[in-house]
Every structure is written in C-alpha cells, then in structure tokens.
Amino acid sequence: MSGMPMLGTRFADELPEMGVSWRAAEPPKPELLVLNEPLAAELGLDPEWLRSDDGVRFLAGVNLPDGAEPVAQGYAGHQFGGYSPRLGDGRALLLGEIGGRDLHLKGSGRTPFSRGGDGLAAVGPMLREYVISEAMHALGIPTTRSLAVIRTGKTIVRENLAPGAILVRVAASHLRVGSFQFARASGDAELLRRLADHAASRHYPGVDPLGLLRGVVEAQAELIAQWMLTGFIHGVMNTDNMTISGETIDYGPCAFMDAFDPATVFSSIDEGGRYAYGNQPAIAQWNLARLAESLLPLLSDADAATADADQERAIEKATAELARFRSRYVAATLDGFRAKLGLTAAIDDVTVTALTEDLLALLKDSEADYTSFFRKLAAGSAPEAFGDWERRWRALEPDIASMNRVNPVYIPRNHLVEEALTAATDGDLAPLHELLETVTAPFTEKPGRERFASPAPPGSGVYRTFCGT
Template structure:
C-alpha cells in the first residue's frame, strides 16, 4: 500500500459553522507505541503501511490526502453542572471519516478552542484511553476505539515533565449533547436542523424527525449506562460534552473500574462532591439528556408548551428503559435467562445481592465468577445463594457474560508507568488479558485479582 488513505469530509462539508479548519502540530520524530491491528483491518488500513514513516505521518495528521479537510469541532457543554458556551476541540482534530467512522486525534496541538491549554497530551493518559476503550469493546460495551498511540519525542509540562503522545481515536462520530447545545446557542434554527438531520442519517436512520432522534438517543444512553453499571465502570467526567449521540462511551479521562462494590465510589481527583460517582451515573445521564431536550425544543414543536410536553414524555422513558436493561443484565449475570423467575422476584434477588456486596465490601467483578465456580463467597451470602441455586442457574452462560479480567487499577498504573519509561511489555500483557476477558488462561492469575491492600485510595486525573 503506497497511497495515503482517502478521508471523507462529511462533517466539515455539512456543518461548516461547527468546524474550524486546522492542522496538527508537526511531529519531527514520531514513534509508534501501540497499534490496534484488528481495528486497522476493519478500517481497510494496512498495518504494515501504518508502521512506516509515511503511515506515521498520516496517523499524526502531518501528511494527509489533498482532499482532506481536518477540522477542530465546536461544541458547548455543562462541566460539573456549569455551562460553558464555547468548548470545542482544544487539543484534538477530526482528520475525516474512514470506513463510515471518524478518524480523530488527541494531543495534536493547540487549536482556536484551546483557551489556556497547550494542546498536547502525555503518554500515560493516552495509553490509559487505549487500554480502557479496548477493554470496553471486548466487554461488548459501545465505545470509541483506539487505533494507535504515537510518541512525539517531545516532553510536555504537567506536574513534572512527561513524554508527549498522540492518540488516534476511531468513533461512530464525535457528535455529542454539547454539539446540540452549541448549535442551539447560535440562535440559528437552520443549523440546529441540519445538525439533527446529520445525526439521524449517521446514527438513527429510523428516526423520522427531531423527536424521534431524541427518543433514540434516550434509549441508546439508557442501555449504555446500564452496561456501565453492570460491569462496575466509573466514567468520572460525565459532562454533556462527553455524552455521544451515537450511544458510544467517549473520553476516557479519570475513569476506572470499581473493585469493592460501593455506589459512592469516585476515582476522579477533581470530583470532590461525588457528582459523577458510580451510583450517580444513571441520574447524571438523565440530567444530560434533559439538556439535550432543551437544545432540541425549537424542532419538537413551534409551540413551546407542546415542545416541552414532547420532551418530557420522551425523557420519562429513560428510567423504564434503564431499569429493563439493568434487569436483563442481572438475569444474564446470574445465569437466569432460562429461569421462570418473574420481574419482581429478579428485582428482589438483585437488590438483595447488591446490598450484601456493599455491606461485605466484596469485589464486584470476581464475585460472579466465584459464584459460578462454586467457590465459597462468604457466610453472609449463604441464604441468598440458596435462593439463587433454587432457580437452577446456567453456570456456563454466566461465564460468558461475567469477565474474569478487567483493567484492574493497580495493573493499569503499573503498565502506564512502565510505558511512560519506554517499557511497553506490561502494557501488552495487560492488553492480552483484557481483550479476551471471559476465558481463563494459564499464567494470568494476577490479572484476575483485586489490588493489594497497600495500593491505597485510588485517584485518577483528567490528563489535560
């Protein structure tokens, strides 16, 4: 493969008011740290070519096809509840579309949206996004993907000097609630309508209008958040600019997987009030969706009262859809898909289990594998286990939905620290485990174990 891949320009062409033409900063000595070869193949890209000098210039945005229109995208957003009318890609760049998906950079230099930031990114946070997003994909959770992480050869200033890197991200699109907030704030209903049509075509083609799009997003997000909760995933920064229209998980900053079950679990160093704690995620998702409804009101109906009624009715569907998806998930996690237990009984069984997990400070992930294996889960669970066993659970089915390997926080930190120092072997060992999360394999016992007691109170950072 000798030719630079063709990149689509759909977003730049259809929504120029939301796109600033821009170029990535030059990278004199790019070094490929990790490449997602299966994803490259999905996109029709030759992994060997991507490893070449020409491929690295393409991946860093330094050498694109002549017809490409790289842009920094504009959007608004509520960040920790406070509204910012102009956020946008401060250190990111949409190179274009390939294989029907966005090809996007993080850490590629300052843009007009950068405000006080330097537009750069460090190796550690970019490797974190690669690891967590690939784990989410392997778990079957809708997510953006990571194609590559490339070292820039330059040091950047954070708490200390850190080696710089660029993440190459692939997404169904980068349309987010904040995109609609930005369009609404312009006062241009024509732009809002074109953005809505663009979103319908790309993500929810069965939607007939803005109200249909909104209902589709509500349903997609209800299902997504249920899957987060069922795996103990804590996003950490659920601002409206981090909620996609497609229903994919996006922007892995201060994220982590919960170990000891506790709804109050918070990992983000800046979330002092626990706004984005594990147990708050469904409420925050609904709050974000209310902000999307506010942005779309002019398209729901010319009469504001009727428009509000449309929005209210559609948003009210979130709770029911989330509850149904959660209950279906627990039915699968407990191996009861063939059981005759009714919804009330399953709800009681699940809620009682969660109360026990919290009271006993039990590891959320390993509990379900131990339960399936017949391992002693503790005296406190004795009566509950009897109730569960009486339902004749399908043990084999449980082990196909309950992961054995997740990105354990201590192992992630170990891999990122080594990767920052130039040793990528721990990263590859971790990736090997978490990208096949359901099948036990020899030599991987430590990847299934919780953090040791001396690991302490885990905190993550946004990496900006």
C-alpha cells in the same frame, strides 16, 4: 488498502459552522508505540504501511491525502453542572471519515478552542484510553475505539515533565450533547436543523428530531446500564462527553470499581462525588434533558394556536421522551443481572429484582470485589457471608455456563493499568502488551494470569485518577 487512504469530509462539508479548519502540529520525532491491527483491517488500512514513516506521519495528522479537511469541532457543555458556551476540540482534531467512521486525534496541538491550554497530551493518559476503550469493546460495551498511540518526541508539562503522545481514535461520530447546545446557543435555527438531520442520518436513519431524541435516550439508557453492570466509572460525565451515537467517549479519569460501593469516585477533580458510580444513571438523564432543551425549537406543533402553546407542546413531547430513560434503563439493568446470575426468562421480574437488590446490599456491606464475585459464585466459592442469599439463588436453578459467558474474568484492574502505564512511560511496553492481551479476551481464563483477575493488594490505599489535560 495499501498506502495513503482517502478521508471523507462529510462533517466539514455539511456543518462548516460547527468547527474550524485546522492542522495538527508536527511532532518533532513521532514514534508508533502501539497499533491496533484488527481495527486497522476493519477500516481497510494496511498495518504495514501504518508502521512506515509515512504511515506514522499520517496517523499523527501531518501527512494527509489530497482533499482532506481536518476540523477542530466546536461544542458547548455543562461541566460539573456549570454551563460553558464555548468548549470544543482544544487538543483534538477530526481528520475526516473513513469506512463510515470518524478518524480523530487527541494531543495534536493547540486549536482556536484551546482556552489557554497547550493542546498536548502525555503518554500515560493516551495509553490509558487505548487500554480501557479496547477492554470496553471486548466486553461488548459501545465505545469509541483506539487505533494507535504515537509518542511525539516532545516533553510536556503536567504535574511533572512527561513524554508527549497522540491518540488516534475511531468513533461512529464525535457528535455530543454539547454539539446541540452549541448549535442552539448560536440562535441559528437552520444550523440546528441541519445538525439534527446530520446526526439522524448517521445514527438513527429516517427519524425526525423527536425520533432523534428518542434514539439517543434509549441508546444512552442501555449504555449506562452496561457501565453499571460491569462496575465502570466514567469520571467526567459532562454534557460534552455524552455522545449522540450512544458510544462511550473521552476516557479521562475513568476506572473500574474493585470493592462494590455506589459512592465510589476515582477522579481527583470530582471532589463532591457528582459523577460517582451510583450517580451515573441520574446524571445521564440530566444530560439528556439538556439535549431535549436544545432540540425544543425543532419539536414544534403545527396545530398550536399560539407561540406559547407551541412551546408548551414541545416541552410535553420532550418530557415524554425523557421519561423513557428510566424504564429503558431499569429493563436493561434487570436483563443484565438476570444474565449475570444465570437466571432464565421463566424467573419473574419481581423475584430477580428482589434477589439483585439483596445481593447489592450484601456486596456493599462485605466490601466484596464486584468483578470476581460473579465468577466465584459460578464456581461455588462465594464468601460465607452470602450463604443464605446463595441458597435462594441456587433454588432457581441458575445456568452456570451462561454466567461465565457474560461475567468477565479480567478487567483493566487499576493497579495493573498504573503499572503498565508507568513502565510504558519509561520505555518498557511489555507490561502494556500483556495487559492488553489479557483484557481484550475478558471471558477466557488464562493459566499464569491469576494476578490479572485479583483486586489490588491490601494496603494499596485510595486509588485516584487524573484527567490528563
């Protein structure tokens, strides 16, 4: 497609109560920093046009086609366990739908949901989301995608002065657990049903509200298993940051673990470790319980004799669906470790489970680098401390070639991400492009890129990330 694309208005049309019609603030001097040309092609967009002045203004949300209805979406959410009834897109905007997916901005200015914030974003955090979301996609993990980052020409105030930026994001949808909490809190049963129908038709066609809950539970169980298998730590698993689609969303203080430790926390705001690496499965299930609570009015039982019996039956149905999370998560994790260790289906689950549990204990005790360990194991160069365990593993005749197809050589190493973001903030995009080129082909070793496969040098200190708001 060349020139201005059309944008769908499905969300705005079907759920007007779930958002506010709004427009992006016009950036003083928009400049395209990075464009995801393969994703643009998937969406039917012309990269050459997107690089033009008109295209950049389209990406910034200020040059839109006739009929577009950009919306600041409303949602509620539990943030670090505390409920907030009105959150919403405080610095974001849904431009519309294209190619069956949402086109969405972050850092596009104040909205009615800004709660005193400036609605802006800085270059560093927006490029962080671009890098990590595209790395996650390359690893095969369901995720929102990054189409572009635009430097706005405006300086914003955070810990220090920083250049402003807008991230252009693509997602299956931006419906969240918090969206259902928002609809439930409104007391409008018809709105809640329309939201459930809208979500189901987009992500789990043909299901009723109970089937919707089941679909989200299963999708999230598999997603969190993939996070754990790759050592990814989201950092802010609030209910407004958990999608109905099962995609990873809202990359703020996220990072990949270096030395294996379930207690690892990178976020500067997670002082209690609520969202530590090892807590992510339990937190996901907790969040899903909040979704189930929101859906209870739609899980009625026509045969119930009384309202109390109806409520009790709805809770039983929801509880049964929530119980699926643990079994689905365990199965996905076991399958994942079976693949990471190159073990065939002929090896029984009990053996694989015992081997995996013993491995994780050794990894923690030795503070081994989580990502590189599996490639070293395949190459026959695992640390000496793993000798007895390695002999047990080799007796199972692992498939080394299959291991190297699922265990990455490259992830967005924290120190390299910071190095690239610092350079980009100062105007040098070369380190960013080299990092992107490397982490978006994570399973193929590249000569001369050894530093991208190595953990942070000794003495680097404790790594901390910031949400960027």
